[in-house]
Amino acid sequence: xxxxxxxxxxxxxxxxxxxxxxxxxxxxxxxxxxxxxxxxxxxxxxxxxxxxxxxxxxxxxxxxxxxxxxxxxxxxxxxxxxxxxxxxxxxxxxxxxxxxxxxxxxxxxxxxxx
Amino acid sequence: xxxxxxxxxxxxxxxxxxxxxxxxxxxxxxxxxxxxxxxxxxxxxxxxxxxxxxxxxxxxxxxxxxxxxxxxxxxxxxxxxxxxxxxxxxxxxxxxxxxxxxxxxxxx
Numbered sequence: 001x002x003x004x005x006x007x008x009x010x011x012x013x014x015x016x017x018x019x020x021x022x023x024x025x026x027x028x029x030x031x032x033x034x035x036x037x038x039x040x041x042x043x044x045x046x047x048x049x050x051x052x053x054x055x056x057x058x059x060x061x062x063x064x065x066x067x068x069x070x071x072x073x074x075x076x077x078x079x080x081x082x083x084x085x086x087x088x089x090x091x092x093x094x095x096x097x098x099x100x101x102x103x104x105x106x107x108x109x110x111x112x113x114x
Numbered sequence: 115x116x117x118x119x120x121x122x123x124x125x126x127x128x129x130x131x132x133x134x135x136x137x138x139x140x141x142x143x144x145x146x147x148x149x150x151x152x153x154x155x156x157x158x159x160x161x162x163x164x165x166x167x168x169x170x171x172x173x174x175x176x177x178x179x180x181x182x183x184x185x186x187x188x189x190x191x192x193x194x195x196x197x198x199x200x201x202x203x204x205x206x207x208x209x210x211x212x213x214x215x216x217x218x219x220x221x222x
Contacts, residue, residue: 107157
């Protein structure tokens, strides 16, 4: 079936540095999402993105976070600067429609901030 | 905001015995309910989606939805050790709200 890819699979960085997480969504999908899962906790919605704009974001989507998809390439989540509490697995999802029933998830990027 | 709770937190069953997982939600206006499986170090695997009250079967996985009782369950027929994973309940309209997950262990 359709696959969402995420690069890198793991990332270790020092607190205060910038990190960019990359998502390669399903090719004909138009809606993109990021979710965050801290170890042992629920997966939680961060943001959704359509037509070059953030449509909705949660309170977890701090000012240090930003998303973009320049020229139809990777859908990225940038954290600048990173904090210790940003350590988590970040899942990207994409869907052809606006809704939760058709989202395809990537395998996640494991981010460790030291 | 939608609250999704799963029970039990962990479940151990013997290979071949039925496994039953439960999920309750707080807002009955959501229109999509889905069960995912999350193996460690892997992404999410969709098991079954259900949109209306009743039962939906996908292979060995059957979901039951009772919107009036704010409850959706997952039953796994003839579970195998390879089914050992965390099972996530997801309730959505535009965004997905996940439960905490049930850790299922299937013993040979």
